[in-house]
Amino acid sequence: MVVKILVQNIVLISIISLITGCSMTNKKDPDVIVTTEPMLTKPTEGAVDKVTSADSINLDKIDEKEITLGSNVIYYDYNQYSVDKPLDKKIIKKYSEYLNKYDEAMVRIEGHADERGSRAYNLALGEKRSETIKEIMLINGVSKNSIEVVSYGEENPAVMGTNDETHSLNRRVEIVFSSTGK
Amino acid sequence: MKKIILLIFLQFILFTSTYAELIIKIDNAEIGALPMMIHVEGSSKKYSSVMFEDIVENDLLGSGYFNILDSSSVKNSLSNLNTQYALWTLSGANYFLKANIFDESGNESIKFTLHNVIKKEVMVSYKINLDKNSNIRRVSHKISNVIFESITGIKGIFDTKIAYISTDKSKERNIYKLHVADIDGFNSVAIYKSSKQLMSPTWSPKNDKIAYVSFENNRPEIFIQTLATGERVKLINGNLSSSAPAWAPNEKFMAYTSSVNGNLEIFVHNFLTKNNIRVTNSLGIDTEAEWGLKSKKIFFTSDRNGNPHIYSKLFKKGKAKRITFDGTYNADANLSSDGKYLSLVHNNGNGHKIAIYSIKDKFLKVISKGRLDEAPSFSPNGKMVLFASKKLHKGILVATSNDGRIRKEIELTGEDVREPIWSH
Numbered sequence: 029m030v031v032k033i034l035v036q037n038i039v040l041i042s043i044i045s046l047i048t049g050c051s052m053t054n055k056k057d058p059d060v061i062v063t064t065e066p067m068l069t070k071p072t073e074g075a076v077d078k079v080t081s082a083d084s085i086n087l088d089k090i091d092e093k094e095i096t097l098g099s100n101v102i103y104y105d106y107n108q109y110s111v112d113k114p115l116d117k118k119i120i121k122k123y124s125e126y127l128n129k130y131d132e133a134m135v136r137i138e139g140h141a142d143e144r145g146s147r148a149y150n151l152a153l154g155e156k157r158s159e160t161i162k163e164i165m166l167i168n169g170v171s172k173n174s175i176e177v178v179s180y181g182e183e184n185p186a187v188m189g190t191n192d193e194t195h196s197l198n199r200r201v202e203i204v205f206s207s208t209g210k
Numbered sequence: 211m212k213k214i215i216l217l218i219f220l221q222f223i224l225f226t227s228t229y230a231e232l233i234i235k236i237d238n239a240e241i242g243a244l245p246m247m248i249h250v251e252g253s254s255k256k257y258s259s260v261m262f263e264d265i266v267e268n269d270l271l272g273s274g275y276f277n278i279l280d281s282s283s284v285k286n287s288l289s290n291l292n293t294q295y296a297l298w299t300l301s302g303a304n305y306f307l308k309a310n311i312f313d314e315s316g317n318e319s320i321k322f323t324l325h326n327v328i329k330k331e332v333m334v335s336y337k338i339n340l341d342k343n344s345n346i347r348r349v350s351h352k353i354s355n356v357i358f359e360s361i362t363g364i365k366g367i368f369d370t371k372i373a374y375i376s377t378d379k380s381k382e383r384n385i386y387k388l389h390v391a392d393i394d395g396f397n398s399v400a401i402y403k404s405s406k407q408l409m410s411p412t413w414s415p416k417n418d419k420i421a422y423v424s425f426e427n428n429r430p431e432i433f434i435q436t437l438a439t440g441e442r443v444k445l446i447n448g449n450l451s452s453s454a455p456a457w458a459p460n461e462k463f464m465a466y467t468s469s470v471n472g473n474l475e476i477f478v479h480n481f482l483t484k485n486n487i488r489v490t491n492s493l494g495i496d497t498e499a500e501w502g503l504k505s506k507k508i509f510f511t512s513d514r515n516g517n518p519h520i521y522s523k524l525f526k527k528g529k530a531k532r533i534t535f536d537g538t539y540n541a542d543a544n545l546s547s548d549g550k551y552l553s554l555v556h557n558n559g560n561g562h563k564i565a566i567y568s569i570k571d572k573f574l575k576v577i578s579k580g581r582l583d584e585a586p587s588f589s590p591n592g593k594m595v596l597f598a599s600k601k602l603h604k605g606i607l608v609a610t611s612n613d614g615r616i617r618k619e620i621e622l623t624g625e626d627v628r629e630p631i632w633s634h
Contacts, residue, residue, distance in 0.1 A: 107517065107539075145562050146542035146555045146584050147629060148410050148454040149511055149518060151423075151430060152467060152474045152497040155451070159472040177469075178429050178451070183407050190582070190603065 097122050102161065104199040106142070109157040111164060120161055123203050124168035127175075136206040137161050139179040140186070142195035147181055154179030157201045176206055234395045235619040236272050242615070243277035244361065246270065247284075247303040250320075254313035257346060262309065262320065265350035266357070268394060269368040273358060274616030279303050295330040303327050307357055311340075320349065324357055334360045347396060365591040367393060372596060373411040373420055374607060374630040376400075376622055387625075388422055390437065393609075393632075395620055402435060402442075409629060414457050417633045421445070421455040421464065432466055445479060446486065452477075454498050458505040465489070465499035465508055465525070476510055478525050489525045496521075498542050503549040509533065511541040520554060520567075534567060536574045542585060543567075546592040547634070553586035553595045564597045566612060577610060587632045598628040 100123075102116045111117060127133050139154030158177040165175055185198040248267050250259035270276045284294075284301045298306050309322035318340040324333040334356060338349055348369060355366030370393045378385040386408040391398035402408065406425040413420060414434075421434045430453040432445040445464060446452055456465040464479045476489045476499050489508060490496040495518070498511040502522070512521045512530065520543045523530040534540040537558035544553045549569075556565035556574065561581030567574045577595060586597040589609075594616075596609045601619070605626035609618040620627065 107513070144582060145518075145539060145557070146498065146511070148467075148498050149495070149541045149555075151409070151453050152495045155469055156472075156474055156495050159469055159474075163472040180407065180425075181409075183409075190600075 097126060100203045102157075102201045102203075103196060104157060104201075106144075106195070106199065107153065109153065109160050111160060117164075119203070120164050121168065124165045124170050127165070127170045128168070134174050134176065134206040136176045136178060136204050138202045138204060139177070140184060140198060140200050140202070141182045142198040143182045143185065143190065144195065151179050151181035154181050154201075161201055161203070233619075233621045233623065235621075237617045244275060244305065245279050245303045246276045246305040246307065247279050247281045247298070247301055248307045248309075249281050250309040250311065250322075252311040252313075254311050254318040254340070256342070257311055257318065257320070257340060257344075259309075259311055261346050262311070262350050262353070265347060265394075266307065266354050269351060269354035270357065272394070272616070272618065273368075274611050275358070275362055276305075293325065293330075293332075295325070295327055298325070298327045301327075305333075305357075305361060307353075309353070320353075322353055322356075324360055347392065351392075351394075364593060367589045367591050367594070369393075370590055371417065371633040372607075372630050373413065373633070374627055375408050375411060375422075376625040376627045377605075378625045380624055388420070388435075390420070401437065401440070410454055411629060411631050412455050412457055413631060413633050415459050415461050415634060421457060423453050423455070432464070456499040456501055456508075458501045459503060460505040463501075463505065463525075465501065467497040467499070476508065478508075487525070489523065490530065492530075500543045500545055500552075502545065509543045509545065509552065511543070520552065533569070534574065536565075540565075540567075544587045546588045547590055548592055551588070551592065553588055553597075555584050555586065564595060564610075566595065577612060577614065578608070580608075583608075585629045585631070587630065589632050590634055596630045596632050598630060 099119055102111065102119060111120065123135060127135065137158040139158035141150035141153045155177065158179055162175050162177050166172060186200060187194045187197050248263055250263040253259055267278050271278050279301055281301065284297050304327055306325040306327050307322060308325065309320055311320050312318065319337055320340060321337045323335040326333050336356060338352065340349065351369040354368040358364065358366040358368070371390055372393055373388065373390050376387045376389060378387070383405045386404050386406065387400040388402040388408050388411055389398050389400050401420070404424060404426055409423045411420050411422040418438065419434055419436050421432055423430045424433050429451045432452045432455045433442050434445060435442045445455070445466065450468055452466045452468045454467040458464070462481055464481065466477055466479065467474055468477055469475070470488070473493055474495045474497050475491065476496050478487045478489055480487070490510065490512070492512060492514040494513045496510055496512045500509040502508070506524055507522055508525045509520055509522045511518050515532070517538045518541045519535070520533040520540050521530045522533055534554070537556050539555070539557035539562065541555045552567045552569060554565055554567060555562050556576060557563070562583055563576050563580065564578035564583045564586045565574050565576045578597065578599065580599040582600045584598050586595050588595055594609050594611050596607065599606055599608045601621070605628040607620040607627050607630045610616065
């Protein structure tokens with residue numbers, strides 16, 4: 029067994045050495061054509077080409093919370109509102125931790141349902157989905173003043189269409205940062 | 211099946227000032243329909259016989275109970291004031307509505323007589339005075355009601371109204387409109403418009419106000435609007451979300467849904483005391499309250515046993531009792547005016563359809579064929595159900611008789627229509 033591992037390691041080291049060795053020794057590849065012409069030619073008279081400098085490109089800083097928190101959408105089975113999937117629990121946990129860390133942050137938990145069934149029931153279903161997430165966040169120590177809950181029922185589908193796939197994408201809760209202060 | 215298509219051009223004075231076209235299609239079962247003739251004679255300064263005849267004919271034909279015959283075969287006898295039953299029998303009609311418009315020294319009136327041609331007797335005869343403020347459509351619907359009730363024994367519904375929500379998606383932002391219209395689709399008025407969602411319209415017991423849910427404050431809230439004045443009042447002050455309003459028949463209470471500790475519960479607002487009483491208490495969803503006739507009991511949708519089903523409960527005391535057991539989904543119950551039936555949204559694995567449930571017999575009967583049907587409400591006489599359906603992914607309204615004899619589709623060009631509710 030030990031012999032086998034040793035042999036494997038020797039082979040691996042030999043391959044790595046071969047690759048790195050090749051890259052060191054073959055600096056000048058005979059197939060590479062080296063041009064001696066200057067890259068910038070003198071502009072013809074009257075024509076002015078602007079050279080874009082990298083300095084003129086603006087870098088918009090991405091809000092930290094969007095990077096650190098990742099997905100903000102939780103999906104549900106038909107007529108369901110419990111949060112069972114580990115990935116969904118992780119999303120709620122991340123948002124809870126963020127809200128606990130940044131006192132001024134505030135989220136709006138927006139509940140949605142698919143188009144099937146009664147509109148008023150779907151409004152209640154969306155609200156129950158949002159309220160369930162709010163309850164978990166409260167258990168995680170988030171202040172209730174940091175959480176706003178609203179349901180749109182079936183009115184704001186994420187995708188249009190009447191099939192199982194679109195329905196499953198529309199049964200969701202979106203956690204969004206609210207612009208309104210506490 | 212006989213098909214009638216009415217195109218009604220309505221100018222909605224809206225943000226757009228464009229014309230919206232209301233299309234009404236009627237599938238009428240001719241088999242079993244009673245053969246009938248209608249003839250209106252005479253005219254006055256303001257009213258013509260053709261106007262009355264057309265409206266009454268559309269009403270009665272659209273009821274599904276009558277087949278209107280061409281009266282030209284007996285036209286020679288029509289202007290004769292005498293009854294000529296022997297001749298009228300030849301037309302094949304069982305009933306003959308004969309009316310005359312009079313203009314006697316400026317006093318305008320319409321007299322109408324319903325004849326039973328088979329029995330050779332007059333069933334009813336009335337006179338209606340017409341003044342300058344008379345609405346020809348209202349007068350005609352009144353005549354239709356009298357004729358319908360005289361022959362069938364069932365209360366006519368031709369002068370009733372519907373409320374519904376439409377969405378205009380042609381602009382950058384959706385425009386939601388709350389409409390009130392006559393049941394034949396005429397006189398449609400958008401009584402409230404918003405760029406935020408509107409839903410769940412419901413009539414007050416006297417049909418003079420409409421309660422509905424508006425998202426104008428970025429959450430669902432119940433507003434009450436008086437039809438005559440346009441005055442709007444929010445039901446509950448503050449920042450509370452509230453939805454699914456239901457007016458008690460005695461006008462003292464409004465039931466609604468709101469959340470408590472993460473659960474959706476039903477509350478009752480007392481208009482006099484302004485108090486809000488919690489009615490239900492369960493984990494999960496309780497919503498879509500519907501009052502019993504005596505304003506003491508509430509029917510509602512609950513998922514307390516897993517799937518949504520209809521339950522009932524006295525609003526001041528007692529435990530909830532489960533009403534429906536068929537299928538996997540029963541919601542949005544609407545009680546018939548005699549208190550015997552619930553219309554509801556039902557699913558037994560074959561899509562969401564409209565069903566009628568007999569409370570006494572515990573028997574459920576599916577009456578619609580769509581897969582996305584919803585928002586049922588009974589006509590005031592309990593013989594028809596109005597609901598929302600989808601046609602080529604577009605929201606339309608459908609009115610169908612409980613026995614399936616007649617089906618009317620109401621469509622608004624360029625706009626989705628939904629959540630219809632029949633007046634009382």
